[in-house]
Amino acid sequence: MLRKITTLVATAALSATLIAGSALASGPIVIKFSHVVAENTPKGQMANKFKALVEEKLAGKVKVEVFPNSQLFGDNKVLEAMLLGDVQMGAPALSKFSRYTKKLQIFDLPFLFKDMAAVGKFQQSDKGHELLKSLEKKGLVGLGYLHNGLKQLSSSQPLRVPADAKGLKFRIMSSDVLAAQFEAVHATPLKKPFSEVFTLLQTRAIDGQENTWSNIYSKKFFEVQPYITESNHGLLDYMVVTSKEFWMGLDKNIQSEIKKALDEAIAFGNKIAAQKSLDDRQKIIDSKRSKIIELSAAERSQWVEAMKPVWQQFEKEIGKDMIDAAYKSNM
Numbered sequence: 001m002l003r004k005i006t007t008l009v010a011t012a013a014l015s016a017t018l019i020a021g022s023a024l025a026s027g028p029i030v031i032k033f034s035h036v037v038a039e040n041t042p043k044g045q046m047a048n049k050f051k052a053l054v055e056e057k058l059a060g061k062v063k064v065e066v067f068p069n070s071q072l073f074g075d076n077k078v079l080e081a082m083l084l085g086d087v088q089m090g091a092p093a094l095s096k097f098s099r100y101t102k103k104l105q106i107f108d109l110p111f112l113f114k115d116m117a118a119v120g121k122f123q124q125s126d127k128g129h130e131l132l133k134s135l136e137k138k139g140l141v142g143l144g145y146l147h148n149g150l151k152q153l154s155s156s157q158p159l160r161v162p163a164d165a166k167g168l169k170f171r172i173m174s175s176d177v178l179a180a181q182f183e184a185v186h187a188t189p190l191k192k193p194f195s196e197v198f199t200l201l202q203t204r205a206i207d208g209q210e211n212t213w214s215n216i217y218s219k220k221f222f223e224v225q226p227y228i229t230e231s232n233h234g235l236l237d238y239m240v241v242t243s244k245e246f247w248m249g250l251d252k253n254i255q256s257e258i259k260k261a262l263d264e265a266i267a268f269g270n271k272i273a274a275q276k277s278l279d280d281r282q283k284i285i286d287s288k289r290s291k292i293i294e295l296s297a298a299e300r301s302q303w304v305e306a307m308k309p310v311w312q313q314f315e316k317e318i319g320k321d322m323i324d325a326a327y328k329s330n331m
Protein backbone atom coordinates (compact mmCIF):
# COMPACT_ATOMS: atom_id res chain seq x y z
CA MET A 1 0.00 0.00 0.00
CA LEU A 2 2.76 2.35 1.08
CA ARG A 3 4.61 1.55 -2.15
CA LYS A 4 1.45 2.36 -4.18
CA ILE A 5 0.99 5.76 -2.44
CA THR A 6 4.66 6.62 -2.89
CA THR A 7 4.40 5.81 -6.60
CA LEU A 8 1.25 7.97 -6.97
CA VAL A 9 2.86 10.94 -5.19
CA ALA A 10 5.99 10.59 -7.29
CA THR A 11 3.92 10.44 -10.49
CA ALA A 12 1.90 13.54 -9.47
CA ALA A 13 5.09 15.42 -8.61
CA LEU A 14 6.61 14.47 -11.94
CA SER A 15 3.48 15.61 -13.86
CA ALA A 16 3.47 18.95 -11.98
CA THR A 17 7.12 19.46 -12.84
CA LEU A 18 6.46 18.61 -16.49
CA ILE A 19 3.46 21.00 -16.73
CA ALA A 20 5.34 23.87 -15.08
CA GLY A 21 8.34 23.08 -17.23
CA SER A 22 6.33 23.14 -20.44
CA ALA A 23 4.61 26.44 -19.47
CA LEU A 24 8.02 27.90 -18.79
CA ALA A 25 9.47 26.52 -21.97
CA SER A 26 6.58 27.78 -24.13
CA GLY A 27 6.94 31.33 -22.68
CA PRO A 28 4.58 34.20 -23.61
CA ILE A 29 2.33 34.04 -26.66
CA VAL A 30 4.11 35.87 -29.48
CA ILE A 31 2.13 37.96 -31.97
CA LYS A 32 4.16 38.81 -35.04
CA PHE A 33 2.54 41.87 -36.64
CA SER A 34 3.73 42.40 -40.20
CA HIS A 35 3.07 45.45 -42.37
CA VAL A 36 4.49 47.20 -45.40
CA VAL A 37 4.51 50.90 -44.52
CA ALA A 38 6.92 53.13 -42.62
CA GLU A 39 6.63 53.46 -38.84
CA ASN A 40 5.71 57.12 -39.11
CA THR A 41 2.32 56.42 -40.73
CA PRO A 42 -1.15 55.75 -39.30
CA LYS A 43 -0.66 51.98 -39.60
CA GLY A 44 2.91 52.06 -38.31
CA GLN A 45 1.87 54.13 -35.28
CA MET A 46 -1.19 52.01 -34.63
CA ALA A 47 0.89 48.81 -34.65
CA ASN A 48 3.43 50.29 -32.22
CA LYS A 49 0.66 51.52 -29.92
CA PHE A 50 -0.95 48.07 -30.01
CA LYS A 51 2.35 46.51 -28.97
CA ALA A 52 2.74 48.98 -26.07
CA LEU A 53 -0.83 48.42 -24.84
CA VAL A 54 -0.71 44.62 -25.07
CA GLU A 55 2.64 44.42 -23.34
CA GLU A 56 1.36 46.70 -20.56
CA LYS A 57 -1.95 44.88 -20.03
CA LEU A 58 -0.69 41.36 -20.60
CA ALA A 59 2.88 41.65 -19.36
CA GLY A 60 4.65 38.31 -19.42
CA LYS A 61 1.71 36.63 -21.13
CA VAL A 62 1.72 38.14 -24.61
CA LYS A 63 4.53 39.72 -26.58
CA VAL A 64 4.04 41.68 -29.84
CA GLU A 65 6.79 41.90 -32.45
CA VAL A 66 6.12 44.53 -35.12
CA PHE A 67 7.79 44.23 -38.54
CA PRO A 68 7.31 47.42 -40.65
CA ASN A 69 8.44 48.25 -44.22
CA SER A 70 7.78 44.76 -45.71
CA GLN A 71 10.67 43.48 -43.54
CA LEU A 72 8.95 40.18 -42.83
CA PHE A 73 6.32 39.78 -45.57
CA GLY A 74 5.38 41.91 -48.55
CA ASP A 75 1.92 42.69 -49.79
CA ASN A 76 0.97 39.50 -51.46
CA LYS A 77 2.47 37.06 -49.01
CA VAL A 78 1.24 38.19 -45.61
CA LEU A 79 -2.20 36.54 -45.70
CA GLU A 80 -0.76 33.28 -46.95
CA ALA A 81 1.83 33.42 -44.16
CA MET A 82 -0.91 34.12 -41.62
CA LEU A 83 -2.83 31.02 -42.67
CA LEU A 84 0.37 29.00 -42.28
CA GLY A 85 0.92 30.42 -38.78
CA ASP A 86 4.15 32.25 -39.70
CA VAL A 87 2.68 35.62 -38.73
CA GLN A 88 -0.28 36.27 -36.43
CA MET A 89 -1.51 39.75 -37.34
CA GLY A 90 -1.38 42.26 -40.15
CA ALA A 91 -3.39 45.12 -41.59
CA PRO A 92 -3.33 44.93 -45.38
CA ALA A 93 -5.02 47.61 -47.46
CA LEU A 94 -8.64 46.66 -48.20
CA SER A 95 -7.61 46.45 -51.87
CA LYS A 96 -5.39 43.44 -51.17
CA PHE A 97 -8.01 40.87 -50.13
CA SER A 98 -9.53 40.02 -53.49
CA ARG A 99 -8.07 36.48 -53.53
CA TYR A 100 -10.06 35.82 -50.36
CA THR A 101 -13.29 37.75 -50.95
CA LYS A 102 -14.73 39.89 -53.73
CA LYS A 103 -16.96 41.76 -51.28
CA LEU A 104 -14.23 44.09 -50.02
CA GLN A 105 -13.78 45.41 -53.55
CA ILE A 106 -16.48 47.90 -52.60
CA PHE A 107 -13.87 50.04 -50.87
CA ASP A 108 -12.00 50.48 -54.18
CA LEU A 109 -14.92 51.90 -56.16
CA PRO A 110 -13.86 55.35 -57.37
CA PHE A 111 -15.67 58.39 -55.95
CA LEU A 112 -17.91 56.26 -53.70
CA PHE A 113 -17.21 58.10 -50.45
CA LYS A 114 -17.21 61.88 -50.31
CA ASP A 115 -15.04 62.03 -47.16
CA MET A 116 -13.64 59.98 -44.29
CA ALA A 117 -16.70 60.63 -42.12
CA ALA A 118 -18.79 58.74 -44.69
CA VAL A 119 -16.23 55.93 -44.75
CA GLY A 120 -16.35 55.64 -40.95
CA LYS A 121 -20.15 55.68 -40.93
CA PHE A 122 -20.33 52.84 -43.44
CA GLN A 123 -17.63 50.75 -41.76
CA GLN A 124 -19.44 50.98 -38.42
CA SER A 125 -22.85 50.10 -39.93
CA ASP A 126 -24.35 46.58 -40.03
CA LYS A 127 -23.14 46.20 -43.61
CA GLY A 128 -19.65 47.26 -42.56
CA HIS A 129 -19.66 44.61 -39.83
CA GLU A 130 -20.91 42.05 -42.32
CA LEU A 131 -17.88 42.83 -44.50
CA LEU A 132 -15.53 42.36 -41.52
CA LYS A 133 -16.82 38.78 -41.39
CA SER A 134 -16.44 38.16 -45.12
CA LEU A 135 -13.07 36.44 -44.68
CA GLU A 136 -14.12 33.87 -42.12
CA LYS A 137 -14.79 31.10 -44.62
CA LYS A 138 -11.19 31.49 -45.73
CA GLY A 139 -9.82 31.08 -42.20
CA LEU A 140 -9.24 34.78 -41.47
CA VAL A 141 -10.86 36.97 -38.81
CA GLY A 142 -11.38 40.70 -39.44
CA LEU A 143 -10.76 42.45 -36.12
CA GLY A 144 -11.37 46.04 -37.17
CA TYR A 145 -10.96 48.74 -39.79
CA LEU A 146 -8.18 51.29 -39.68
CA HIS A 147 -8.13 54.53 -41.67
CA ASN A 148 -5.38 55.93 -43.79
CA GLY A 149 -7.34 58.30 -46.02
CA LEU A 150 -8.34 59.33 -49.51
CA LYS A 151 -5.96 58.75 -52.41
CA GLN A 152 -4.36 61.30 -54.70
CA LEU A 153 -2.91 60.78 -58.17
CA SER A 154 0.80 61.43 -58.55
CA SER A 155 2.42 61.57 -61.95
CA SER A 156 5.36 62.62 -64.07
CA GLN A 157 2.97 64.85 -66.00
CA PRO A 158 0.24 67.25 -64.87
CA LEU A 159 -3.15 65.51 -64.66
CA ARG A 160 -6.11 67.88 -64.78
CA VAL A 161 -8.63 65.93 -66.82
CA PRO A 162 -8.94 62.20 -67.59
CA ALA A 163 -7.54 62.71 -71.11
CA ASP A 164 -4.20 63.67 -69.49
CA ALA A 165 -3.85 60.13 -68.12
CA LYS A 166 -4.33 58.46 -71.50
CA GLY A 167 -1.47 56.07 -72.33
CA LEU A 168 0.31 56.54 -68.99
CA LYS A 169 1.35 53.62 -66.78
CA PHE A 170 0.13 53.64 -63.17
CA ARG A 171 1.12 51.30 -60.40
CA ILE A 172 -1.89 49.90 -58.56
CA MET A 173 -2.48 47.56 -55.63
CA SER A 174 -3.63 44.02 -56.51
CA SER A 175 -7.23 44.95 -57.25
CA ASP A 176 -9.28 44.41 -60.39
CA VAL A 177 -11.44 47.41 -59.51
CA LEU A 178 -8.37 49.65 -59.48
CA ALA A 179 -7.30 48.15 -62.81
CA ALA A 180 -10.72 48.94 -64.28
CA GLN A 181 -10.56 52.46 -62.85
CA PHE A 182 -7.37 53.27 -64.78
CA GLU A 183 -8.56 51.45 -67.89
CA ALA A 184 -11.64 53.71 -67.79
CA VAL A 185 -9.35 56.69 -68.46
CA HIS A 186 -7.35 54.76 -71.08
CA ALA A 187 -4.29 54.42 -68.87
CA THR A 188 -2.35 51.20 -68.22
CA PRO A 189 -2.57 49.78 -64.68
CA LEU A 190 0.25 47.61 -63.32
CA LYS A 191 -0.21 45.56 -60.15
CA LYS A 192 3.01 45.89 -58.17
CA PRO A 193 3.96 45.49 -54.50
CA PHE A 194 4.22 48.63 -52.42
CA SER A 195 7.91 47.97 -51.72
CA GLU A 196 8.72 48.44 -55.44
CA VAL A 197 6.85 51.69 -56.08
CA PHE A 198 9.63 54.19 -55.33
CA THR A 199 12.13 52.49 -57.65
CA LEU A 200 9.55 52.07 -60.41
CA LEU A 201 8.82 55.80 -60.23
CA GLN A 202 12.44 56.83 -59.93
CA THR A 203 13.53 54.80 -62.94
CA ARG A 204 10.48 55.98 -64.91
CA ALA A 205 9.39 52.39 -65.46
CA ILE A 206 5.96 53.76 -64.57
CA ASP A 207 4.51 57.25 -64.92
CA GLY A 208 2.42 57.50 -61.82
CA GLN A 209 0.63 55.94 -58.90
CA GLU A 210 -2.25 56.62 -56.51
CA ASN A 211 -1.81 56.93 -52.77
CA THR A 212 -2.56 58.87 -49.61
CA TRP A 213 -0.65 61.92 -48.44
CA SER A 214 1.06 59.96 -45.67
CA ASN A 215 2.30 57.20 -48.00
CA ILE A 216 3.39 59.69 -50.67
CA TYR A 217 5.33 61.58 -48.00
CA SER A 218 6.77 58.73 -45.90
CA LYS A 219 7.93 56.73 -48.94
CA LYS A 220 9.27 59.88 -50.66
CA PHE A 221 7.20 59.41 -53.82
CA PHE A 222 6.87 63.20 -53.98
CA GLU A 223 10.61 63.46 -54.57
CA VAL A 224 10.31 61.54 -57.83
CA GLN A 225 6.86 62.70 -58.95
CA PRO A 226 6.71 66.34 -60.04
CA TYR A 227 2.87 66.52 -59.98
CA ILE A 228 0.23 65.43 -57.51
CA THR A 229 -3.42 65.88 -58.43
CA GLU A 230 -5.56 66.33 -55.34
CA SER A 231 -8.29 64.06 -56.63
CA ASN A 232 -9.52 62.33 -53.44
CA HIS A 233 -10.89 59.80 -55.92
CA GLY A 234 -10.61 56.64 -53.84
CA LEU A 235 -9.98 55.17 -50.43
CA LEU A 236 -6.96 53.57 -48.81
CA ASP A 237 -8.04 51.93 -45.56
CA TYR A 238 -7.03 48.73 -43.83
CA MET A 239 -8.48 45.70 -42.15
CA VAL A 240 -6.64 44.36 -39.12
CA VAL A 241 -6.73 40.59 -39.50
CA THR A 242 -5.61 37.43 -37.80
CA SER A 243 -6.09 33.75 -38.52
CA LYS A 244 -9.11 31.94 -37.14
CA GLU A 245 -6.85 29.19 -35.86
CA PHE A 246 -4.71 31.58 -33.82
CA TRP A 247 -7.65 33.68 -32.58
CA MET A 248 -9.84 30.76 -31.53
CA GLY A 249 -6.91 29.07 -29.83
CA LEU A 250 -6.48 31.96 -27.38
CA ASP A 251 -7.77 31.85 -23.83
CA LYS A 252 -10.99 33.93 -23.78
CA ASN A 253 -9.67 36.50 -21.25
CA ILE A 254 -6.49 37.01 -23.21
CA GLN A 255 -8.46 37.29 -26.44
CA SER A 256 -10.70 39.96 -24.93
CA GLU A 257 -7.72 41.97 -23.57
CA ILE A 258 -6.02 41.82 -26.99
CA LYS A 259 -9.22 43.03 -28.67
CA LYS A 260 -9.55 45.92 -26.20
CA ALA A 261 -5.94 46.93 -26.82
CA LEU A 262 -6.52 46.75 -30.57
CA ASP A 263 -9.67 48.91 -30.43
CA GLU A 264 -7.74 51.53 -28.44
CA ALA A 265 -4.79 51.37 -30.87
CA ILE A 266 -7.14 51.72 -33.87
CA ALA A 267 -8.81 54.81 -32.35
CA PHE A 268 -5.32 56.24 -31.82
CA GLY A 269 -4.27 55.35 -35.41
CA ASN A 270 -7.43 56.94 -36.85
CA LYS A 271 -6.65 60.25 -35.13
CA ILE A 272 -3.14 60.13 -36.52
CA ALA A 273 -4.50 59.37 -39.99
CA ALA A 274 -6.70 62.48 -39.98
CA GLN A 275 -3.86 64.71 -38.78
CA LYS A 276 -1.22 63.21 -41.06
CA SER A 277 -3.21 63.72 -44.21
CA LEU A 278 -3.14 67.47 -43.42
CA ASP A 279 0.44 67.63 -42.12
CA ASP A 280 2.07 65.44 -44.78
CA ARG A 281 0.24 67.30 -47.55
CA GLN A 282 1.69 70.54 -46.16
CA LYS A 283 5.19 69.04 -45.87
CA ILE A 284 5.03 68.07 -49.54
CA ILE A 285 3.98 71.61 -50.49
CA ASP A 286 6.80 73.05 -48.35
CA SER A 287 9.36 70.76 -49.99
CA LYS A 288 8.63 72.38 -53.38
CA ARG A 289 9.58 69.05 -54.98
CA SER A 290 6.11 68.40 -56.30
CA LYS A 291 3.38 70.70 -57.57
CA ILE A 292 -0.07 70.08 -56.16
CA ILE A 293 -2.85 70.42 -58.69
CA GLU A 294 -6.22 71.39 -57.27
CA LEU A 295 -9.11 70.48 -59.56
CA SER A 296 -11.94 72.82 -60.43
CA ALA A 297 -15.47 71.42 -59.98
CA ALA A 298 -15.77 71.01 -63.76
CA GLU A 299 -12.46 69.13 -64.01
CA ARG A 300 -13.36 66.88 -61.10
CA SER A 301 -16.70 65.99 -62.58
CA GLN A 302 -14.92 64.78 -65.74
CA TRP A 303 -12.97 62.25 -63.59
CA VAL A 304 -16.18 61.18 -61.87
CA GLU A 305 -17.96 60.72 -65.16
CA ALA A 306 -15.10 58.71 -66.66
CA MET A 307 -14.54 56.42 -63.67
CA LYS A 308 -18.03 55.89 -62.27
CA PRO A 309 -19.08 53.19 -64.81
CA VAL A 310 -16.69 50.92 -62.87
CA TRP A 311 -19.38 50.63 -60.17
CA GLN A 312 -21.70 48.86 -62.58
CA GLN A 313 -18.90 46.59 -63.78
CA PHE A 314 -18.43 45.17 -60.26
CA GLU A 315 -22.02 45.39 -59.03
CA LYS A 316 -22.64 41.62 -59.32
CA GLU A 317 -19.52 40.65 -57.37
CA ILE A 318 -19.99 43.25 -54.63
CA GLY A 319 -23.79 43.38 -54.41
CA LYS A 320 -26.02 46.32 -55.30
CA ASP A 321 -27.42 46.47 -51.76
CA MET A 322 -23.90 46.90 -50.43
CA ILE A 323 -23.06 49.68 -52.91
CA ASP A 324 -26.34 51.47 -52.16
CA ALA A 325 -25.68 51.26 -48.41
CA ALA A 326 -22.16 52.63 -48.83
CA TYR A 327 -23.40 55.46 -51.04
CA LYS A 328 -26.07 56.39 -48.48
CA SER A 329 -23.39 56.89 -45.85
CA ASN A 330 -22.54 60.14 -47.67
CA MET A 331 -25.91 61.61 -46.62
Ligand code: SIN
Nearest residue numbers: 036037093173194211
Ligand atom coordinates in the same frame (compact mmCIF):
# COMPACT_ATOMS: atom_id res chain seq x y z
C1 SIN B 1 -0.29 50.40 -47.38
O1 SIN B 1 -0.62 51.56 -47.06
O2 SIN B 1 -0.34 49.44 -46.65
C2 SIN B 1 0.26 50.20 -48.77
C3 SIN B 1 -0.54 50.88 -49.80
C4 SIN B 1 -0.11 50.54 -51.20
O3 SIN B 1 0.23 49.39 -51.49
O4 SIN B 1 -0.15 51.44 -52.04
